[in-house]
Amino acid sequence: MKYDVIIGLEVHVQLKTRSKMFCSCSAGFWNEPPNTHVCPVCLGLPGALPVANQEAVKSALKVGFALNGQTLRQSKFDRKHYFYPDLPKGYQISQYDLPFSVGGWVEVDGARIGITRAHLEEDTGKLIHVNGQSLIDFNRGGIPLMEIVSQPDIRSPEESRLYGQKIQQIVRYLGVSDADMEKGSLRIDANISLQPQGKWKVKKDRVVALKGYTLNPKVEVKNMNSFRSVERALTYEVERQLQTLSAGGKIDQETRGWLENKGVTVKQRTKELAPDYRYFPEPDLPPFVFDPKDLKKIREEIPELPDEKINRFVREYALEAKKAQIITSSKELADWYEEAVVAYAQTEKPGADYEHIDSKKAEIVYNWVSGELLRRLNENQTSFSASLITPAQLAQLLYLIDKNEVSSSTAKEVFAEMFRTGQDPQKIVSEKGLKQVSDVERLRETVREVINLNPKPVADVASGKAEAKGFLIGQVMKLTQGRANPGLVSKILDEELK
Amino acid sequence: MILSKAEVEHVAKLAQLKLKDEEVERYLKQLSEIIDYNMSLLGQVKTDDVDPTAQVTGLETVVREDEPRPSLSQEEVLKNASQKENGYFITKAVLGE
Numbered sequence: 001m002k003y004d005v006i007i008g009l010e011v012h013v014q015l016k017t018r019s020k021m022f023c024s025c026s027a028g029f030w031n032e033p034p035n036t037h038v039c040p041v042c043l044g045l046p047g048a049l050p051v052a053n054q055e056a057v058k059s060a061l062k063v064g065f066a067l068n069g070q071t072l073r074q075s076k077f078d079r080k081h082y083f084y085p086d087l088p089k090g091y092q093i094s095q096y097d098l099p100f101s102v103g104g105w106v107e108v109d110g111a112r113i114g115i116t117r118a119h120l121e122e123d124t125g126k127l128i129h130v131n132g133q134s135l136i137d138f139n140r141g142g143i144p145l146m147e148i149v150s151q152p153d154i155r156s157p158e159e160s161r162l163y164g165q166k167i168q169q170i171v172r173y174l175g176v177s178d179a180d181m182e183k184g185s186l187r188i189d190a191n192i193s194l195q196p197q198g199k200w201k202v203k204k205d206r207v208v209a210l211k212g213y214t215l216n217p218k219v220e221v222k223n224m225n226s227f228r229s230v231e232r233a234l235t236y237e238v239e240r241q242l243q244t245l246s247a248g249g250k251i252d253q254e255t256r257g258w259l260e261n262k263g264v265t266v267k268q269r270t271k272e273l274a275p276d277y278r279y280f281p282e283p284d285l286p287p288f289v290f291d292p293k294d295l296k297k298i299r300e301e302i303p304e305l306p307d308e309k310i311n312r313f314v315r316e317y318a319l320e321a322k323k324a325q326i327i328t329s330s331k332e333l334a335d336w337y338e339e340a341v342v343a344y345a346q347t348e349k350p351g352a353d354y355e356h357i358d359s360k361k362a363e364i365v366y367n368w369v370s371g372e373l374l375r376r377l378n379e380n381q382t383s384f385s386a387s388l389i390t391p392a393q394l395a396q397l398l399y400l401i402d403k404n405e406v407s408s409s410t411a412k413e414v415f416a417e418m419f420r421t422g423q424d425p426q427k428i429v430s431e432k433g434l435k436q437v438s439d440v441e442r443l444r445e446t447v448r449e450v451i452n453l454n455p456k457p458v459a460d461v462a463s464g465k466a467e468a469k470g471f472l473i474g475q476v477m478k479l480t481q482g483r484a485n486p487g488l489v490s491k492i493l494d495e496e497l498k
Numbered sequence: 499m500i501l502s503k504a505e506v507e508h509v510a511k512l513a514q515l516k517l518k519d520e521e522v523e524r525y526l527k528q529l530s531e532i533i534d535y536n537m538s539l540l541g542q543v544k545t546d547d548v549d550p551t552a553q554v555t556g557l558e559t560v561v562r563e564d565e566p567r568p569s570l571s572q573e574e575v576l577k578n579a580s581q582k583e584n585g586y587f588i589t590k591a592v593l594g595e
C-alpha cells in the first residue's frame with residue numbers, strides 16, 4: 001500500500017522584547033542566575049495584575065501579517081488550565097478562539113503551506129530534573145511566546161525543516177525574534193501520521209477520513225533541538241510508522257521524544273493530564289479592539305520579506321533565482337549585498353538609480369559576496385554584523401579591478417587584508433605595492449624573459465596551439481606575482497611573437 | 499444529582515487530587531448542591547438580551563510600554579518556598595519531559 005506522509009508543525013517563537021509579556025521584569029534572562037527576573041505577576045501571587053506588553057502585541061500582529069494571516073477586529077487572552085510545576089498560576093495566559101492572527105500561508109520551495117493560526121501567550125518556567133526532584137527557575141516564565149500552527153500540509157521531513165527555516169527567516173526579517181533553536185527561542189513540535197493514498201482529505205484544518213476508512217492515529221514528536229534533528233526525527237518516524245503498518249501493526253496515538261544521540265524516537269511518559277484545558281476568557285486582561293488605522297501603520301512597518309526580495313533581485317538585477325535565494329537568506333546579508341551593488345554602480349555613474357543596475361555588476365558583486373565574504377566569515381566564525389569590511393569598500397575594490405589598477409587575483413589578496421583590518425583597498429594596494437603593472441616597457445622586458453625561457457611553448461604558439469599562449473601569459477603573471485595586467489600581457493606577447 | 503460520579507473523578511484528576519471512594523461520594527453530593535443552587539439563582543435573572551462577557555469594566559486594549567523595571571530579589575522570591583536550593587524552587591519530580 002502507498003502512504004501519504006502528513007505533517008503539521010507547531011512552531012513556538014520567543015519575541016525579543018525588553019520586558020516580559022504581562023509584567024515589567026526584564027526579558028533578558030539568558031545565563032542569569034535562577035529566579036532573579038521574577039515578580040508577583042509572573043509568579044502568580046494573589047492580587048497581582050497582568051498588563052499586556054504593547055511591543056509584544058505589535059510584534060505578534062506583524063508576524064500575523066507576514067504569514068498572510070487575518071487580524072480579527074477583536075481579540076482577547078484566555079486562561080489555559082493545567083497543573084505542572086513550570087506554571088506557577090495553574091494556568092497559562094494564552095489565546096483560544098480569538099487569536100491575533102487567523103489563517104495565512106507561507107511558500108516553501110514552491111509549495112504553499114497553510115497556517116491555521118498564530119497566537120500570543122506566555123512562556124513557562126524552566127524545569128531541571130535531578131534525582132527524583134525538579135528544580136524550577138521562573139526567569140523564562142512570562143516571556144512573550146508566539147505559537148504558529150501550520151495546517152497538515154507538510155508532506156516530508158525535508159519540507160518540515162524548510163518550513164521551520166522559513167518561519168525563522170521571516171521572524172528574523174521582522175526583527176521580532178532571535179529564533180535560535182539552540183537557545184530555545186524557536187521550538188518545533190510535530191504531528192505526523194501516515195494515511196493510505198486517496199483515503200483522506202483536509203477539512204477545516206483537520207485530516208479526515210474518506211467514507212469507509214478509519215484514520216491511522218497521529219503521533220506527536222517533541223524534543224527536536226535543531227533543524228537537522230527535525231528532519232532526522234521525522235525521517236525516523238516515517239520509517240517506523242511505515243514498518244509498523246506494513247507488518248500489519250497499529251500505530252498508537254502518543255507523544256514521542258527524539259533522542260538525538262541514539263537517533264530514535266521513544267514513547268514519552270506524558271504529564272498524565274486529561275486533555276481538558278478549560279479555557280475561559282482572562283478576566284484580568286480587557287479585550288483588544290484594533291483600530292484599522294493602527295493596523296495599517298503596523299503593516300507599513302513590515303520590511304520587504306524574503307520572497308519579495310528574491311523576486312525583486314531576479315527582476316531588477318537579473319540574478320538567478322537560486323542565487324537570489326542564497327543572498328537573501330538573511331536580511332543583513334541581502335542589505336549588505338544590495339548596498340555593495342549600488343555603491344559599485346555609482347563608481348561608474350555617480351547617483352546611479354538603483355532600479356537600473358547593470359546586471360553584470362550585480363553578478364560580480366554576488367560572486368564576491370557569496371564566495372570571498374561568506375567563506376571568510378565562515379572560516380573565522382564571524383557573525384555578519386561583526387564583519388569589518390563595508391559594502392562601499394568592496395565596491396571600491398571592484399572599481400580598482402575595472403580600472404586595471406589591480407588584477408583580479410591580487411584583488412583577492414587585497415580583499416583578505418580588507419576583511420582582516422577594515423582598511424580601504426586603495427590604502428592596502430599602495431602600501432603593499434600591489435598595484436597592477438600596466439607599464440608597457442616593464443612588462444615587455446618580462447615577456448621577453450619568458451619567451452627566452454620557454455622555447456617549446458613559443459614554438460607551439462607559432463604552430464597555432466592557443467593553450468600554449470595561455471601558458472606563457474601565466475608565466476608572466478607568475479613572475480610579476482599576479483600584478484601584471486593580463487590583457488596587456490597578451491597584447492605584448494602577440495607583438496613579440498610576430 | 500446534577501453531576502455524575504465520573505465528572506467528579508475527572509475534576510479531581512484535573513486538580514491532581516487523589517480521592518477515596520467515600521470522598522467521591524461526599525463531593526459528588528456537595529458539588530451538586532452548590533451548582534444546583536447557583537443555577538437556580540442564575541435562572542431567576544433575565545438574560546435574553548445580554549451578550550455573554552467576561553468583562554464588566556468596559557475597558558479595552560489596555561497595554562503598557564515595553565520598559566523593564568526591577569524584579570524581586572531572589573531571596574524574596576524564594577521566601578515562601580517550602581523547599582529551595584541554589585536559587586531554585588524544588589518540587590517532587592513530575593513525570594514526563
Ligand SMILES: [Zn+2]
Binds near residue numbers: 024039040
Ligand atoms: Zn515578572
